[in-house]
Amino acid sequence: MRKQYLRILIALIGAAGLAKAAKGQSVDQIVVNIPHEFVVAGKTLPAGTYRVNRVPNSIERLLVFSSFENRTSAIVLATDVENIPADKAQISLEQVEGQYFLSKIETADHVFNIPVSRSAIMEAAARSHSGTSASGSSD
Numbered sequence: 543m544r545k546q547y548l549r550i551l552i553a554l555i556g557a558a559g560l561a562k563a564a565k566g567q568s569v570d571q572i573v574v575n576i577p578h579e580f581v582v583a584g585k586t587l588p589a590g591t592y593r594v595n596r597v598p599n600s601i602e603r604l605l606v607f608s609s610f611e612n613r614t615s616a617i618v619l620a621t622d623v624e625n626i627p628a629d630k631a632q633i634s635l636e637q638v639e640g641q642y643f644l645s646k647i648e649t650a651d652h653v654f655n656i657p658v659s660r661s662a663i664m665e666a667a668a669r670s671h672s673g674t675s676a677s678g679s680s681d
Contacts, residue, residue: 570596570605570649572631580635580642582607582656585616594633594647605647605654618644620654627651638663 575591590612597604603623608615628648635642636658643663647654 570594570651570654572633572647572649574631574633576633576635578642580644582644583616583618584659587614587616588612594649602652603654607644618647618654618656620647621657622655624653624655625651626653628653 572594573591574594576587576589578589579586580589581587587607587609590609592607592609595606595608596602597606597617603620605618605620606615607618627650630648631650632648633644634646634648636645637643638658643658644656645658646656
């Protein structure tokens with residue numbers, strides 16, 4: 543009889559732990575496929591599939607952009623977070639002088655606005671006029 547109670551107790555503790563882990567994983571996480579190289583947080587990333595997650599136990603505006611296929615990542619600090627559920631999870635890119643810049647991330651729960659700095663735009667313009675590429679594959 544004691545063994546049966548112990549088994550039930552272990553099963554309940556395990557189920558409670560799984561429920562808490564599952565709830566924590568779904569907040570502000572999306573997977574996107576970006577067909578061309580782009581700039582995020584001053585870093586040029588190659589085309590590919592990226593996972594965007596909010597950093598757990600941190601400020602609401604801090605996100606991680608990561609790709610297992612490209613083995614690259616970047617930490618993004620949104621300037622503004624709106625508590626508006628998006629119709630569909632997506633990202634927005636601004637194109638300047640042939641270079642793409644991450645400007646917005648929309649998840650099921652929030653809209654994160656990402657700053658595109660004037661210096662990053664000027665760098666992209668200088669690269670396009672000099673004919674050099676930043677890094678990674680380009681479209």
